Amino acid sequence: MDDDRPLFILAGNGPYANRGCEAIVRGTTKILREHFKDPRFICISHFRSEGQYQEQCLRETDRAIVHFAPSSTLSKKGVIQNIWKPETWRKVFQYSFNRDAFNYTNMIPHLGGASAVLSVGGDNYSLDYGVPTLFTSLDDLVLAHEKILAIWGASVGPFSALPDYELYMSNHLQKVTGIFARESVTVEYLESIGVSRNVYPVADPAFLMDPVKPEEEIPIEAGAIGLNLSPLMAKFVTGGDLEQWTTMAAVIIAEVAKKTEREVFLIPHVTNPDSNDHTFMQKALSLIPGKNENITLVSPRYTAAETKWIISQMAVFAGARTHATIAALSSGVPTLSFAYSIKAQGINRDFFGHNAYCMDPKDLDAKIVADRIISMLNQETSIRMDLRERIQGIQRSAMHAGKGLKQLIREN
Structure with missing residues (x-):
């Protein structure tokens, strides 16, 4: 009963x-x-x-x-x-x-x-x-x-x-x-x-x-980079100017794709009508000149567990939404957090004992983001080992x- x-x-x-x-x-x-x-x-x-x-x-x-x-x-x-x-x-x-x-x-x-x-x-x-x-x-x-x-x-x-x-x-x-x-x-x-x-x-x-693999096949090359950028970040990066933040996001995406020379996946984590990562990153992508064949905007149809599986396939993940970064960390993926509140800083500190993998909104420059991702790619093996040791705890x-x-x- x-x-x-x-x-x-x-x-x-x-x-x-x-x-x-x-x-x-x-x-x-x-x-x-x-x-x-x-x-x-x-x-x-x-x-x-x-x-x-x-x-x-x-x-x-x-x-x-x-x-x-x-x-x-x-x-x-x-x-x-x-x-x-x-x-x-x-x-x-x-x-x-x-x-x-x-x-x-x-x-x-x-x-x-x-x-x-x-x-x-x-x-x-x-x-x-x-x-x-x-x-x-x-x-x-x-x-x-x-x-x-x-x-x-x-x-x-x-x-x-x-x-x-x-x-x-x-x-x-x-x-x-x-x-x-x-x-x-x-x-x-x-x-x-x-x-x-x-x-x-x-x-x-x-x-x-637990992650769940989507039923349809998603072609993801080994070594791909995952990015999650949200419209909410405009409040912390540009004082609420969404248009300016969209332009900045386009430059960040383009710089990461250019400097890493790897496939980049734009992964939405919130798709509410009033705060939609997919719509935001789609607009940013449209501002990047050229074909951008190595940049993929992931569909908003996936569940949380399916999205976690997609994130788990990345070599490095950089994200704004806290739970997108939690999905990456708990999957053992080297993760750069765009930390606009105490929650990201606290989670990173508890996980690693430091905030070296956090970026403050005022530092969100395209070159700096790309360089940080490249640095983490160079340390990928050691960061993954560190994550494996910490995640069970x-x-x-x-x-x-x-x-x-x-x-x-x-x-x-």
Whole structure:
């Protein structure tokens, strides 16, 4: 019976169009299956449209996962048609009182039977995308129902740009049942603002996602270079000027292809309508003169696991999206991270003990990028040996999160 199987709610994530969000889910289910008997999963994620939600439901490959879209808005037409129902007035009140909390009302009927709620998403608890009220409201709702709440495999902060908000977050985070921090920079930051009692150092669950070879053959020559460049980087490289960043990206791609004299694969990792790596790199590619026969733009149709397999075939990978670099590192591929936040720096430091394979946005010059990739190609054998020695420890750390969660459930 289903009642005998533990239920975990994975809330706050983005859609699978963000391969990192899918990778978190795949890694998390692997962890929980290792530590709990035949678990069930409800994913309540934030979708860009009803069509995107329906597509994700149809394409889900794990039968233990059920998807729900959050109640993000109230339809005026729906309110008018059902104005006579008490339930409609309850929803109007909830929406008016706290729109962020209203997003998670679909979760409430399932809270009673849940073993824990995992707030997933990687870097939701930061200022990278604005003040994270959408996620603190999730926390408040779960804690108000006296359920176990884990901020799961995440980077947190910094909030120092807003001192008053940082104080609020310090108090808020101390109330969370457990914070499973995916890198040491987060652990150190949390300690600096007085949050340590409930912090569990782990590694990102995406390190455990298994690659899956696509059904159709993808011709990849030995020694190919993988590049992932995102429109999001414009915020950090050109102060938000997307056109200028697109031009810069075109020069970087061309310089890497020219200097390495190798096949270059442009590999998208996020293909949401409002932040689409494929569209961005397609535009950058169109700005490069000539035929560019040694540059291939990879299709956006591949899943996270298939994309990881493609990345695993590269001699060296350089990427902006954090989970694209995690896919490369966990596949033993020498990886250059374009690090615009603490998460990339922390993950690299935990992996290698240094940040020599990170590049700051202000250093993102085409010649420097190409030279760094060539340098890593020259050290490919030694870097791969180093990766092989370290990856098992990182994966054990990711798997250890399940043990910590099990302990929390027992104690609560």
